[in-house]
Amino acid sequence: MTDMTNGQVSFWFADMGGLPKPRPALPGDIAVDVCIIGAGFTGLWAAYYLKRADPALSIAVVEKHFAGFGASGRNGGWCSGEFGWSREKYLQTGSRAGVIAFERHLRGTVAEISRICAAEGIEADLLQTDCLTYARSPAQMQRLRESLAEERDWGIGPERVELLEGAAAAARITVPGALGALVTHGVARVQPAKLVRGLAAVVERLGVPIYEDTEVIGIAPHRVTTARGTIAADRILRATEGFTPSLPGHARDWIPLNSALVVTEPVPAALWDEIGWQGAELLGDASHAYCYAQRTREGRIAMGGRGVPYRFGSGLDETGKTQAATIAALKAILYRMLPQTRGLRLDHAWCGVLGVPRDWCATVGLDPQTGIGWAGGYVGLGVSTSNLAGQTLADLVLGHDTERSALPWVNRLPRKWEPEPLRWLGIHGMYQLYAMADRHEAHSMRAQTSGYARFANWLTGR
Structure with missing residues (x-):
């Protein structure tokens, strides 16, 4: 433990030889057709699809740190194409057919990302596989059954989702006490920093400059003000995801929830024989304070989960350094x-x-009056969802009337979060209740979700 690296953005960059040298900053005032704020997956996918559709467009990407500094270079590498939100909430802004189309497009992002990696020469350790969500208590198993029933109600068949019972689940990965596992087919494992850095290089080759070390300090209709100069643009796309609250005027739009990971040394072959996991599946569980894991290219285990869930005032970490208590909690998981x-x-x-x-x-949209667009709020499902967001933003900017541009997440504007200290109390209260629910369910033989979790969901509107 004494030699363990803590922070330095993520292991994924260490896996690539260390943090990259920043690209040049914005040289001064410029004018472009499209200015994209944020050089993560969302911004880079938008730039990619825009430039592929209309090579004559002038596009500039501005980034406070470097491409992939945020969640795009730190996540667990789950490219799942998963619909992880409330279908009922999207029915408020769309039809059942629209929600079904939304899911279909999301599932298609896994193949689309794989296609682009192959076509553009992006080596991202991408491996198509399954996702296994394990249940280790009767309540967790009941939630998996309910999830499967909901999928069937929405026309999702066994070619996408199926349920394994007891021994069949343990045969895939040796998770002790497993009662079963929900299997989602058609997902992929990726090395996220390789994907985002590779995508950035492709976008540059297409003729899109990425100005790093360029902090945005103001957004107004058709104008982006940075610490390095002003950008006049017909269209402005805000692709800042969890960093959005740090922008002036956006403090309560979304909140930045924290997630953390640890990665092991390479696992010896004999130990893999004990564990199983021969298909490099994505691994998670059905607890309320859920975990997510992958078997990496070189045979390590990357295990993620919640750390300190939320910092007061939507505070951010410093280059990924996490708390000792969080590391201990992930080790226990x-x-x-x-x-x-x-x-x-x-x-x-x-x-x-x-x-x-x-x-x-999640939401994506464009205000034609101000020229300002946005995408994000992925709630941890950004690797694949950002690809669909990039495709959709390109449609909206170009004025293309497509099935994507009419999906029920387009131009959806939820209400703002409460001011402090209410949101700090609410989020921390939610996670305390989830922890209590997990402890209660672990010692109960009842196949019913704990009332603590139901209250937490009600409290925070999940």
């Missing part, structure tokens, strides 16, 4: 899910933020 790993060294720990709207549903 790793040992709980995979006790075979108790002798392994942890090599790296880090954290980052994800954007959460007040209704916990």
